[in-house]
Amino acid sequence: MTTTGRTATDQQQPIGSPFSASSTAEDILAGLDLSGRTAVVTGGYCGLGLETTRALTAAGADVIVPARRPDTARTALAGTGSRIVPMDLADPASVRAAAGLIRDCTDRLDLLLAVAGVMATPERRVGPGWEGQFATNHLGHFLLACELYPLLAAAPDGARVVVNSSAGHALTGIRRHDLHFRTGYDKWLAYGQSKTANALFAVHLDVLGRADGVRAFALHPGKIITGLQREMTRQEQVERGWVDAQGRVIGAGFKTPSQGAATGLWAATSPLLGGRGGLYLEDCEVARLCGPDTPMDDGGVRPYALDPDEAARLWGLSLAATGAAPVIR
Numbered sequence: 665m666t667t668t669g670r671t672a673t674d675q676q677q678p679i680g681s682p683f684s685a686s687s688t689a690e691d692i693l694a695g696l697d698l699s700g701r702t703a704v705v706t707g708g709y710c711g712l713g714l715e716t717t718r719a720l721t722a723a724g725a726d727v728i729v730p731a732r733r734p735d736t737a738r739t740a741l742a743g744t745g746s747r748i749v750p751m752d753l754a755d756p757a758s759v760r761a762a763a764g765l766i767r768d769c770t771d772r773l774d775l776l777l778a779v780a781g782v783m784a785t786p787e788r789r790v791g792p793g794w795e796g797q798f799a800t801n802h803l804g805h806f807l808l809a810c811e812l813y814p815l816l817a818a819a820p821d822g823a824r825v826v827v828n829s830s831a832g833h834a835l836t837g838i839r840r841h842d843l844h845f846r847t848g849y850d851k852w853l854a855y856g857q858s859k860t861a862n863a864l865f866a867v868h869l870d871v872l873g874r875a876d877g878v879r880a881f882a883l884h885p886g887k888i889i890t891g892l893q894r895e896m897t898r899q900e901q902v903e904r905g906w907v908d909a910q911g912r913v914i915g916a917g918f919k920t921p922s923q924g925a926a927t928g929l930w931a932a933t934s935p936l937l938g939g940r941g942g943l944y945l946e947d948c949e950v951a952r953l954c955g956p957d958t959p960m961d962d963g964g965v966r967p968y969a970l971d972p973d974e975a976a977r978l979w980g981l982s983l984a985a986t987g988a989a990p991v992i993r
Contacts, residue, residue, distance in 0.1 A: 707780025753804025763811030822877030879941030
């Protein structure tokens with residue numbers, strides 16, 4: 665399918681959101697009743713995902729949490745009423761099995777929030793030799809969305825898919841010449857590529873899904889110290905100015921986990937985004953486009969992360985890699 669009409673970059677500009685970088689998950693959902701809505705939140709038992717699950721269930725949503733560590737998830741989510749299914753994003757068979765369990769317990773899905781992820785990991789090869797960050801952050805979520813697409817299309821009032829990208833997308837576009845870093849591994853470029861892939865995934869999913877009422881968004885949640893940094897040493901974080909020697913957050917502009925979850929919840933529920941999609945969001949607002957020399961911490965989205973042709977190419981590569989059924993037409 666080719667892209668037609670207005671591209672995401674045409675609408676990539678602020679729309680007057682009443683929320684901001686300091687808004688919390690509770691602020692976003694205050695007064696909203698999500699009873700009768702069903703959501704899947706990957707990584708929904710730690711960090712931003714846990715804040716997301718708690719906020720959604722408190723607002724009345726039925727939340728399903730795919731978890732690589734189900735026992736840990738059960739402990740973290742005790743009392744929320746959420747359901748847990750085992751899933752390892754880096755294992756396609758596990759993703760397919762989890763999707764099957766989700767299909768068994770619901771006939772439609774209103775929200776899919778792809779919050780889980782890894783960052784700056786040591787070199788790992790998974791599956792047929794895939795680079796681990798690309799496999800976990802992008803390919804696993806791509807396959808899950810394809811497997812669950814019929815449930816999304818069945819949502820009576822439309823569905824939204826929300827994908828956590830990052831300002832790290834500014835590090836690199838898609839390295840089609842060496843997608844899996846077979847000629848030399850760089851953990852930060854690998855992370856950046858996976859985050860660009862997250863944004864491009866939302867762009868093309870939105871193109872393919874809008875006729876079925878399925879809209880997609882990508883976002884930068886902000887700078888937050890969570891378990892995402894677990895594979896970085898304390899010294900690395902000190903050198904980057906994020907924490908002090910005792911691990912206390914000292915960096916400027918860091919958010920709390922609740923503030924970090926806010927943009928994803930805004931993407932999932934805001935009426936201001938009705939009829940829109942394929943956009944990149946930050947600080948509970950549509951992000952502005954930025955140039956190639958803009959410092960990464962200054963915010964905004966690089967045009968290559970919204971390019972519809974690049975998004976279509978990545979979609980084709982991802983279909984071929986995962987063997988996902990082309991259920992989205």
